[in-house]
Amino acid sequence: xxxxxxxxxxxxxxxxxxxxxxxxxxxxxxxxxxxxxxxxxxxxxxxxxxxxxxxxxxxxxxxxxxxxxxxxxxxxxxxxxxxxxxxxxxxxxxxxxxxxxxxxxxxxxxxxxxxxxxxxxxxxxxxxxxx
Amino acid sequence: xxxxxxxxxxxxxxxxxxxxxxxxxxxxxxxxxxxxxxxxxxxxxxxxxxxxxxxxxxxxxxxxxxxxxxxxxxxxxxxxxxxxxxxxxxxxxxxxxxxxxxxxxxxxxxxxxxxxxxxxxxxxxxxxxxx
DNA sequence: GATAGGACTTCCCGTAACTGGAGGGTCAAG
DNA sequence: CTTGACCCTCCAGTTACGGGAAGTCCTATC
Numbered sequence: 001x002x003x004x005x006x007x008x009x010x011x012x013x014x015x016x017x018x019x020x021x022x023x024x025x026x027x028x029x030x031x032x033x034x035x036x037x038x039x040x041x042x043x044x045x046x047x048x049x050x051x052x053x054x055x056x057x058x059x060x061x062x063x064x065x066x067x068x069x070x071x072x073x074x075x076x077x078x079x080x081x082x083x084x085x086x087x088x089x090x091x092x093x094x095x096x097x098x099x100x101x102x103x104x105x106x107x108x109x110x111x112x113x114x115x116x117x118x119x120x121x122x123x124x125x126x127x128x129x130x131x
Numbered sequence: 132x133x134x135x136x137x138x139x140x141x142x143x144x145x146x147x148x149x150x151x152x153x154x155x156x157x158x159x160x161x162x163x164x165x166x167x168x169x170x171x172x173x174x175x176x177x178x179x180x181x182x183x184x185x186x187x188x189x190x191x192x193x194x195x196x197x198x199x200x201x202x203x204x205x206x207x208x209x210x211x212x213x214x215x216x217x218x219x220x221x222x223x224x225x226x227x228x229x230x231x232x233x234x235x236x237x238x239x240x241x242x243x244x245x246x247x248x249x250x251x252x253x254x255x256x257x258x259x260x261x262x
Numbered sequence: 263g264a265t266a267g268g269a270c271t272t273c274c275c276g277t278a279a280c281t282g283g284a285g286g287g288t289c290a291a292g
Numbered sequence: 293c294t295t296g297a298c299c300c301t302c303c304a305g306t307t308a309c310g311g312g313a314a315g316t317c318c319t320a321t322c
Contacts, residue, residue: 004269013309014269016309018174018272029144032317033270033273034272055231056231056235065256068250073248074247076243076247076248079244079252080242080244083239086235090231090235092265094228097187097225100186103186111207111211112208113210114206115206116206117207119211120207125179125182125200134299135298145298146281150279150280154279164288164299165287165300166298166300185277188278190293219266
């Protein structure tokens with residue numbers, strides 16, 4: 001399979017697939033013409049990485065997950081630990097965004113948003129005590 | 132004021148302040164010794180940027196907000212538009228994270244996390260249809 | 263067989279917003 | 293005069309790719 005077909009089948013851009021090879025996530029064979037020759041296992045690995053990435057796992061986490069995926073005898077606890085760690089990070093990120101959202105939303109609500117120059121948003125950002 | 136004092140007063144690392152100068156967010160004067168000499172206005176600008184960044188505004192959004200901050204006659208509507216746009220992006224990001232969280236949480240819940248090798252998380256990522 | 267077009271290759275630069283570190287000048291105290 | 297804290301500039305690295313150039317290869321058509 002050439003890279004183009006792998007790209008359409010996995011939904012990953014060819015550029016990304018080449019990058020994943022460069023950093024060692026896949027090791028496709030090479031044809032006599034220098035083209036990458038992907039087999040079924042490569043396809044699975046790439047799809048696996050694609051799904052993990054879409055769940056927000058970093059590349060290094062994907063690498064760890066792939067290693068566990070390759071190891072038929074790993075304990076599921078190892079996998080669960082990684083996933084739970086990532087879940088905690090997602091929760092932390094959501095909490096952070098919600099806090100930002102709350103503050104910003106207050107400022108936006110307080111701002112008339114008309115032609116007058118007075119603006120509570122800028123005042124809030126400038127550190128002026130709000131009345 | 133030297134950069135160290137500005138750093139403690141704004142809470143921004145000195146490195147970050149130099150970076151903000153490099154990209155033109157502040158233009159502190161220079162002393163005869165080559166040291167940056169910040170005045171009160173520089174301090175306010177940096178604190179302003181610090182707060183805007185902590186609300187998740189990008190540097191370019193901060194630049195736009197600063198320009199509006201400098202323009203005593205701008206309409207508050209201009210500011211509000213930027214803030215609302217950013218608010219929408221925060222909401223989108225939160226929604227994305229929640230979707231990721233939901234999927235990942237299902238996988239984590241399904242995984243026993245013990246010493247056995249069977250792992251629904253890896254199965255889910257590999258694209259296997261879940262039973 | 264010539265040619266046109268896709269598809270493939272490598273290589274290098276750019277992104278956002280910094281952070282770390284090297285190597286070196288400056289200032290105040292003792 | 294030396295020590296240590298502070299300041300300076302410049303370079304490299306971070307994450308996870310994307311854009312684009314320059315060149316090779318494959319396939320179809322004339």
